[in-house]
Amino acid sequence: MKQSRALQAALFACGLAFTAASSAGGGASGAMLGNTCAGCHGTDGVSAGPAPTIAGMSAPYFTETMQAFRSAEIKSTIMTRIAKGYTDADLDAMAAHFAKKKFSRASQSADAGAAARGEKLHDKYCEKCHEDAGANAKDDSGFLAGQHKLYLQYTLSDFMDGSREPSKKMKKKLMSMHKKAGDKGLADLVEYYASQK
Ligand code: HEC
Ligand code: HEC
Numbered sequence: 001m002k003q004s005r006a007l008q009a010a011l012f013a014c015g016l017a018f019t020a021a022s023s024a025g026g027g028a029s030g031a032m033l034g035n036t037c038a039g040c041h042g043t044d045g046v047s048a049g050p051a052p053t054i055a056g057m058s059a060p061y062f063t064e065t066m067q068a069f070r071s072a073e074i075k076s077t078i079m080t081r082i083a084k085g086y087t088d089a090d091l092d093a094m095a096a097h098f099a100k101k102k103f104s105r106a107s108q109s110a111d112a113g114a115a116a117r118g119e120k121l122h123d124k125y126c127e128k129c130h131e132d133a134g135a136n137a138k139d140d141s142g143f144l145a146g147q148h149k150l151y152l153q154y155t156l157s158d159f160m161d162g163s164r165e166p167s168k169k170m171k172k173k174l175m176s177m178h179k180k181a182g183d184k185g186l187a188d189l190v191e192y193y194a195s196q197k
Helices: 002-013 030-035 059-070 079-083 088-099 112-125 149-160 168-194
Strands: none
Touching: 002 149, 030 088, 059 079, 059 088, 112 168, 149 168
16 A cells, blocks of 8 residues: 555656546546546546556446456555446446557657666566557457556566455466566566666
């Protein structure tokens, strides 16, 4: 939870303080509903950071993640409060809207040596479910390549300290990776994803 608070602090520093959830209610289009997300997730879901880019996500991943925020199954700094303002129909409409947008990779610096080590770890422990360095929306497992570093860092530490529960299989791989390469391995993975331009 310590890490989540740090993400919240980063958001406030970026002026991304959340004011009010405003569900427009029955029949609003995905585009209209999605406009309220732009303050943090950027125009059409392409974030300038530190909130994650959500453009191009598969509809099932989007909907399941939003429902998990809403029920607080995934702990979050901000998204539980936001997701509570939307019905399943609203979520489906927004899922279809964002799935049509194009994921655009963040332009950010990455350490080449760390990225090379991270690539080896990714291929061994993560690629099976996060194909193409985690760029394939069809995997329904979120985006890693080109996602904002800060978001990846906090998400990985949330998985490590149990604030967010990964699937059993992912947990097994993440823990074996960590046993072998430690916190440095996590940092190397983040550099690898950030190096994907
Ligand atoms: C005040 C900033 C803010 C607003 C407004 C906001 N989000 Fe988020 N969103 C975040 C942050 C920060 C995260 C990372 C999880 C967390 O800490 O809450 C996130 C995470 C997400 C994720 C998960 C991304 C992933 O890769 O798994 C989705 C999906 C999402 N938001 C959708 C939305 C939608 C749809 C809206 C508008 C209805 C919205 N968000 C409005 C800040 C915001
Ligand atoms: C057995 C399949 C599997 C393996 C192996 C796996 N993952 Fe995942 N990962 C998933 C799934 C499914 C999700 C999305 C659902 C969830 O929250 O668990 C996910 C989500 C994530 C997320 C959050 C994405 C977001 O947008 O919020 C990150 C970060 C991540 N994985 C990193 C890794 C890393 C790093 C490895 C290797 C050490 C790894 N995963 C190995 C299946 C896997």
